[in-house]
Amino acid sequence: MKIITFGEVMLRLSPPGVERFTQADSLTMHFGGTEANVCVSLAQFGFQAAHVTRFPDHALGKAAAGYLRKYGVDTQYVRYGDGRLGLYFLETGAGSRASQIIYDRVDSAFARIIPSDIDWESILRGADWFHWTGITPALSQGAADCLLAGIQTANRLGVPVSADIVYRSNLWQYGRRPQDIMPALTEGCTLVLGSKGLFSDLYNVVGSTFQEAGRAMMKRFPNIRYVTDTKRVSVTASHNQLSAKLFDGHSVYKSRLHDIRPITDRIGTGDAYVAGLIYGLLTFNDLQRAVEFGAAASALKHTIPGDVNLATIAEVETLASGDTSGKLKR
Amino acid sequence: MKIITFGEVMLRLSPPGVERFTQADSLTMHFGGTEANVCVSLAQFGFQAAHVTRFPDHALGKAAAGYLRKYGVDTQYVRYGDGRLGLYFLETGAGSRASQIIYDRVDSAFARIIPSDIDWESILRGADWFHWTGITPALSQGAADCLLAGIQTANRLGVPVSADIVYRSNLWQYGRRPQDIMPALTEGCTLVLGSKGLFSDLYNVVGSTFQEAGRAMMKRFPNIRYVTDTKRVSVTASHNQLSAKLFDGHSVYKSRLHDIRPITDRIGTGDAYVAGLIYGLLTFNDLQRAVEFGAAASALKHTIPGDVNLATIAEVETLASGDTSGKLKR
Amino acid sequence: MKIITFGEVMLRLSPPGVERFTQADSLTMHFGGTEANVCVSLAQFGFQAAHVTRFPDHALGKAAAGYLRKYGVDTQYVRYGDGRLGLYFLETGAGSRASQIIYDRVDSAFARIIPSDIDWESILRGADWFHWTGITPALSQGAADCLLAGIQTANRLGVPVSADIVYRSNLWQYGRRPQDIMPALTEGCTLVLGSKGLFSDLYNVVGSTFQEAGRAMMKRFPNIRYVTDTKRVSVTASHNQLSAKLFDGHSVYKSRLHDIRPITDRIGTGDAYVAGLIYGLLTFNDLQRAVEFGAAASALKHTIPGDVNLATIAEVETLASGDTSGKLKR
Amino acid sequence: MKIITFGEVMLRLSPPGVERFTQADSLTMHFGGTEANVCVSLAQFGFQAAHVTRFPDHALGKAAAGYLRKYGVDTQYVRYGDGRLGLYFLETGAGSRASQIIYDRVDSAFARIIPSDIDWESILRGADWFHWTGITPALSQGAADCLLAGIQTANRLGVPVSADIVYRSNLWQYGRRPQDIMPALTEGCTLVLGSKGLFSDLYNVVGSTFQEAGRAMMKRFPNIRYVTDTKRVSVTASHNQLSAKLFDGHSVYKSRLHDIRPITDRIGTGDAYVAGLIYGLLTFNDLQRAVEFGAAASALKHTIPGDVNLATIAEVETLASGDTSGKLKR
Amino acid sequence: MKIITFGEVMLRLSPPGVERFTQADSLTMHFGGTEANVCVSLAQFGFQAAHVTRFPDHALGKAAAGYLRKYGVDTQYVRYGDGRLGLYFLETGAGSRASQIIYDRVDSAFARIIPSDIDWESILRGADWFHWTGITPALSQGAADCLLAGIQTANRLGVPVSADIVYRSNLWQYGRRPQDIMPALTEGCTLVLGSKGLFSDLYNVVGSTFQEAGRAMMKRFPNIRYVTDTKRVSVTASHNQLSAKLFDGHSVYKSRLHDIRPITDRIGTGDAYVAGLIYGLLTFNDLQRAVEFGAAASALKHTIPGDVNLATIAEVETLASGDTSGKLKR
C-alpha cells in the first residue's frame, strides 16, 4: 500500500522527565507533526509511506528529514528552502499537573510553501490513500492552496482522502477563517475525523448525535463514506480513558474502552488512531476490527516517548483483542 | 507583598530516578530548606520574597544563593562565612519502597550564625509576613537566638509571623530541649502549623480534637489567630492522599481531599501548603479559598522535582477548584 | 551462612526509561543471571555468598565480576577463558505495552565451561546452601555436566540444594531434552520452585492441586522437603499482583497478596523471591514467616532498577508485615 | 559600581559535546546575548549589574530571566510581552571542523520593543556605566530607537557609554543600513571596540594603523576616550591565540598573547574581554592592567561552557599576571 | 551518481567519554561497518547510495537499518533473517592510552548470508561504483561467495569496483586463507587501497616503493587503474598525522599532511578517505584534487563521533584547500 501525507513537521523540545521549563538544562529532541505522525505509523506497519513537506535548507531541516527516514518514511518529495524550522516546546505534566505546549512555528519554511513546489500528479499517481488535517490550511494561504491542489489531484486519480479536521483557534493568522477554507477541502474527503461540535462550527452541519451529525456530513459532502471520532476522559495527566467510534452511513462501530495508565507521552495519540484506522480500512474487510485496531494503536502510543507511534502490528492486535496484560516477551 | 523567611538551605543530592544509593554514579542537585521552600513558592506567586540565611563563602555557597535567585528570591540578606554547606542525600522510593534521607548538616555555616549577622530591623521593615519553622531553633543556640530576635522585631514592627512547629528528634543536639525554646518563639506567632500531638509534646497544650487543641493554643499564645495542619494518608510511596484544615478560633475550614498519584517528589510538599496558605490569607478575603489554595499547591508540588514548588497561581487555582484532569494546555 | 550459586551472568543492555530499541542512543548496563541474582540478594542480606561461573578473559568479563563483587558477592571461584560474554537486550514496557527481551547468549564463555574448571569439593565444603536453576543445564552439555557434579558434591557434603526448575524452550539447543537431563539434577534437591504444569512437563509428575503435585514430587524425588511457587497476575506491565506459597509435605503456607504499582523493573523478581525464601528458611524457624519474607522481597524488587534485589532486611520485613505505606524515612 | 546593559537575550541550544546537529537527541540549554554576557561577567566580578531587555511572557521568557538572576544580574528592568524568544542553535566544532550557528531570532519579543517600554531616566540614574553593541540597532527600528534614547539619557546623566560596534550583515533586515544608524549612536560613546576595517565601513573613518584609526575615530566622535580591539589567530577550532590592545589617544596598551588550548567554548569570549576591560577601567588606575585583565578574562572564558564568563577576579588576575599553569587549588 | 556497497554492519557500544569498560554504567550506540561507512559518506555528499547487507529479523536489526536510512542510505536491498547482530565494544583512549575494541561478531546474520539472498543484477544495473573490503570475505564462505558474485556482476555491467584489501588475522575463521580467496576478488577491481606489505602478503606481489608495488599490482591485476593508501603517524591516541597518496600507473599524487588534534573518534577514518576519494574520482577531473578531498574527509572524520563521516562537501573542500582554522560559521 502506498500512502501520501502532507503537512508541517516541527522540532519538538522537551525538558527531561517531568521537569518544568524553568528547571531544564537540556531539551530532548523529537520531530513531529500531525500528518507526519500518521505517515510514520503507517510506515511502521509496513506500508510504503511518503510525506510531503518543506524544510529549511540547513542542518536542522536535514535532521528532520533524517528522523522521518529513520522510521521508514520516504522523503523524496521533501522540498528545502528559506524560512525557519517550526518548533514547539513541550513540558510534560503528571497527575493533576497538565502538560503544556509553547508553539513557535510562525513563518516556518512550511508556511512559505507554494503550489509550484509540489508536483501532486507524480506524487499521488499509484497512491492508495492521501491524508491531511485542519492544521495545514490554518498555517498560510500557500499551504491551503497546496492542500487544495493535492486533494483535487487525489480525487481525479481516485485516491481516497482522509482528514482530521482539527481546529486550533490560535492558528489561522493569515486572514482567512476556517469556515471559508475548510468546506472546499472537505468536499474531496472519503473519511473525516471530527466531533459534532466541529461539524457545526466549521460547516454549520448539525446533528443531535454523532450518528446523525455524521449522516448530515455525508449529505453535505457526498464523497464522505466514513465519519469517525475518539472520546477521551482525562482523569489526570497520567491516566486517561479512550475509545473510538466509526460511522459508515449505516452503523456505528465502537471500540472497546482503553484505560490508560501510566501515560508516558500523550502527544500524537490521535494521529496514532487515524493511522491505525487507515491501516485497518485498507487491510481488514471488517469495520469493527478496523476501529478496534485504531483505538488500540492510539492507546499504545500513550506508552511511547515522542510524537510518533512505534507500536508493531502484533502489539496493536494483542491489545485490540483485549489483552492488556503487558506480559514480558522473551 | 513582601515576605521574609529565615532558615538553613541545604544542597540535596539524589540518585537519578529511583536508583538506590549504591547504584548511583551521579547525584542530581537541588537546593532546599523548609523555610526557603516557602520563600520560593511565594516568589513564584509574584510576591517580593527575601530569604535570610548564612552560606559558606565558597563556590557551593554561591551556587545555593544563585539557585534561590533563579527562582525569584531576593538574596541580599544572605551572609557568607566559615562552616560547611549543609547537605542531605535523598533516595527516592517507589510503590512500597520508602524514600530515604541521610542528613549531613552538622556544623553548617548556618548553624554558626549569630545575632549580629542579621539586621532584622532593616530586613523586616515594610514586610507583610515573616515565616520560620521548628527546624531552625533545633540547629544551634545561635540560630535560635537569631530567630527569637527576628520574631520579636517582627512583633514590634507589626509583621505577622507564621511557624511550622515541626519537631525532629535527631536534631536538637546543642544541649537545649524544644520544650525550653519553642514556647518563647511561639509567643510571637500569628499562624501555627502543627498537630494536636505536637501541641501536647512541645507546649503541654492539650485538646481532644484539632479544633479544641487549636483553641487551647490560642488561649496559651494569644497572638495566634490561625492554627492549621495537613493530613496525609500514605497508601504507597507513589500514592498519597492529602487534605488540610484551618481553624480561626471560630470555624474549621477543610480543603477537599487530593488523591495524588503518581508522586514525583514528596519533599517540600508541606512547605508548599504553607506558602499557598500564606498567599491565600494575604490575597483572598476568604479562609475556605485560602485553605483550598494551600492544599492544591501542596498537591501540585508532588508532581514537581526538587524541594520547591514551581506551580503557577493559575495551575493551583485550577486544581483548587476541583479540576484534576491535567488536560494538555496548548 | 555461606551460600553457593552456579550459573551464567549476562550483560543486560536497555534503552533509557521506556524508549523503544529503535529510539535509543545509549543502553544502560546491568549484569544479571537468575542464579547470580539470588546470590547478590543473599549477600545483601548479610550472608557470605559466592557465585561460580565462567567469564571471557577480557575487560567486559572483568566488569561483570566487579559488578558482583560491588554488591557483596565473593568472586574467587570465577573462571576466565575463551568465548563471549552472554548478553541480553531489554526494552522496558509500560501500561499495556509489554517489555521485550532479545537474548544474545549463544556460545558464551559460560556455555563452554567443563567439569575440570570447577573444584566443587573445595567450593562447597562448609557451605550452607547451593542453588541452581533450569537455565544452566539448558545452555550446554558442559554446563549440565558441571551442574550435576556440583549437586552430587553438595549431596555428599550434606549441603541443601534448591532449584528453580524454570524451562525455556528456546534454549536447549545442544541436542538434549530437559526431560533427559532434569530428573537426575532434581534428585539431589531439597527445595524446588515450579508449577504443576512444569512438574508434569519435565518429570511426568502429576497432581490436581499445587499441594498434590508437590506431594507427588516429594514421592518421586525423596530428597525434596519443600515445593514452592509464586503466582503473578499481570494487570498491565506497570501493575502486577504477586503472592507465593510453600508446601512442606504437610501444609501449604501462603503469603499475603502484594499489589505492585508502579513497576520499575520486573526482571529478577522471581529470583528475589527465591533468595528471600532461602534467607527465611535459614534464619527463621517459621515457614509462614519465610514465605512472607520471600514474597515481600520479590515485591520490593519490582521497585529497583536492574536484575538484582537491593532491598534491605528491614525493608523486606516492613513490607512482609503488611506495611505498604512507603513512608519517607529520615 | 552599577552597570546597565541593553540587548536581546537568546536561548542557545547545542548538541552534547561535539556531536553534529543530525546526531543529536537532546540539546543543551544556555542563555546569552552579547550585552547580557557583559552584564553577567560584571555581576560575577561583584558589580551591581542590571540588564534591560524584553522577553516573551511565557515560561521560557521567565526561564531566561531566571538564568540571568542566577548569575547575579538584576532583572527588575526586564519587560514581558508578545513575540517569541530569540534562539540560536550552536554546533561545537573541534580541530579543523568549525563550530556553526543557526540563528532563529526573527521577530523576537526583543525586536518588538518600543521606547515607551523603557524608563531610561530611572534605570540609568546613579549608574556608573552603560554598554551596548551593534547587534541591537540591527534587529529592529524599535530596538534602535530605544538604544538611542538610552545613550542620550546616559550622556545627559554623565554615565560613560561603551559600544562593541560589531556588524553582522545578515541582520539589518528592517530597511535601514548601519551607516545610517550607527553614527548617531556612536556619538555618545566613551569607549568603542572595533577594528580599522569596521571604522572605515561604518563611519568612513580611515587610518592606516590601529592607532591612527583610533585617533581618527576620536576626532570624528569627540566623546570617545578609548578605542580597543582584540586580535585572534585561529589555529584550529580547538586552539586560538588572543591578545588585546587599548588606545587612549596617547598610547597603545597591548596585552600579553594568550595561547588557548583546548577551547571548551568560544562563544562570548569577546564579551568577556569587554567586561574585563570595563572592570579594569572602573577599578584600576592603570590602563595596562585593565587591558591585561580584559584579555585574561577573555582567555579564561574559552574554558567555560556557555555564553557567559564565570571566571573569578582571582582567576583572571592569576592569568593576567602570566601564570598559565592551571595548578590544582585545594 | 549511484553507489553500491556490501558488507556487515555492527552495533557499536562505547562507554561515555574516555571511561574504561569497567567504569561504564551505560554504553553509547552507533552502527557501523567499513563498507557501510563509505556508503553513508557518499550519501552525505549527495550521491544515491545503497548498502547491501543482512540483518537479524528483530528490533535491533531494524534499528540498524533505520540508522543507515537516517543518514541517507537506501536500505531497500537489506535482507532480514536468522542469526545475531554483530557487535563491537569500543573503549576510547586518550593521550598515551590506546583505544580498545572487543569484537563480538561471530555467527552474525550477515555471516549467514548466501548468494541466493542477493539479486546483484538488479542491484548493480545503472550503478556508477561498487565498493567492498577485505573484511567481508573473511567472515564466512557465504559472504565470500556473495561478494565474488557481486564483483563479477559489476564487471559484466561495466560498474567500477573498489576494494580496501584490509587484512585482519583474527577473522578468517571459516577454514580458508586470504591468499586463497582475495586474488579472485581483486581481479575485478578498478581501485585498490592497500600497502606494499599487504600486496606482498596477500598476492605475493612485490615492489620496493609504493609506486613500484602499485605498478606490480596493475601488472598482476590488469583491471586496476588506481592504487592508493594512507599514511598515519600516531603521536598519541589524541594526536595523529595523516596523509594519502594515489597512483594511477603514471604519477603518484600526494595529499597535504593533516595534523589532527584533538581526536574525537578515530574509527572509520580510513573509510572516510575511501569515500572522499571515490567522490573525488567521480566528480573532479583532477586526481590531485581527488586525493586531497579524500585526505581532508578522513581528517575531518576524526572530529566526528561514531563510525560514519558526516562532514559536508563544503567542509571537506575548506580543509582540502589548506584552511585548518576552524573559524566559527554564523
Place this chain on the structure above:
Amino acid sequence: MKIITFGEVMLRLSPPGVERFTQADSLTMHFGGTEANVCVSLAQFGFQAAHVTRFPDHALGKAAAGYLRKYGVDTQYVRYGDGRLGLYFLETGAGSRASQIIYDRVDSAFARIIPSDIDWESILRGADWFHWTGITPALSQGAADCLLAGIQTANRLGVPVSADIVYRSNLWQYGRRPQDIMPALTEGCTLVLGSKGLFSDLYNVVGSTFQEAGRAMMKRFPNIRYVTDTKRVSVTASHNQLSAKLFDGHSVYKSRLHDIRPITDRIGTGDAYVAGLIYGLLTFNDLQRAVEFGAAASALKHTIPGDVNLATIAEVETLASGDTSGKLKR
C-alpha cells in the same frame, strides 16, 4: 603478594565535564583517598590488596566499600560506625583554568577511628607491604594512634612500610603539629616519598640535592631503604610533564619524562606512581624498571576519570618502554 593500606576514603563529587560548580545540575560520583587509591592500583595489577578504614554505617558508607570491592580491593577489614562520610567537591579545570577542590571531611567516621577498632596483628600477618600517607595522622589523634600501632606491628612482623609524607597545612586541626607526630611514624618506614623541602620542614633533615637529602633521611631514619619523588611541570591544567626518581642510598634512578596531554583527571596521579613503584619493587629485580613502571602508571592515570588508576600492567609496560603512540588495539 598481599598489600595492606590504611586511610580515609571520601566521596568525590564533580560537575560534569568542565562545568563550574555554579553551572552544575548533577555531580558525578567517585570514591577515593590517597591510600585507597594505591590499594586499588595494586589490586588491578593482580595483587591481593586490602584497605583498612572506617565508614559510616549507612548506605553511602556501604556504597564506598562496594566501590573498592568492585575494583578488586578486599574490604573485610573495613569497620562501620558513627560519623559522616568524608566528601570532597572537585571542579575540573581546562587550559589555564585550574581545577579546584572544596574539602568537606571534618568529623568523618574515619576521623573517629580508635586503636581498638583495628586488629593489626591479624591484618598484617603474612602481608608483603604496608602503605600509609601523611594525610592520615593529620585527621585526628585517633587516626594517628591507629597508624602508629599499624606501623609498629608491621615492623614487628617484618612487613615493609612505605609512606607518602604529603603535608597539607589546612588539615592538622586537632592540636598536634606534624613535626610532633611524623618522626615516630617515619621511623618504621622502608620507603619514603617526599621532597627535599618536606624533609626539611617535617624532620629538619637537610640536603642540598635530592640525593643528599635522601642520604640524610636514611641516616636519620635507618629503616629507610628508598627515597623517591616525582617532578611535575604544569604547563596548563590540560598539559603536564612528569618524571620520577628513586634513590636507594647508592644511585638515583630517573624515569623518562612523560609529556601528558590532554589531561582527563589529574587526581590520584601521585598515588598511581606510588602503586606502580611498589609493584615494580615487589616484582622486578631492577630499580630502573620499577621507577619507569611507576612513572608510566602515573602518566596513564591522567587519562582515566576518577581517583583510581585502572591501567593494566600491559598498558603501563607499553608506555614505560617509551611507546606513547596510543595505537588502537583490536
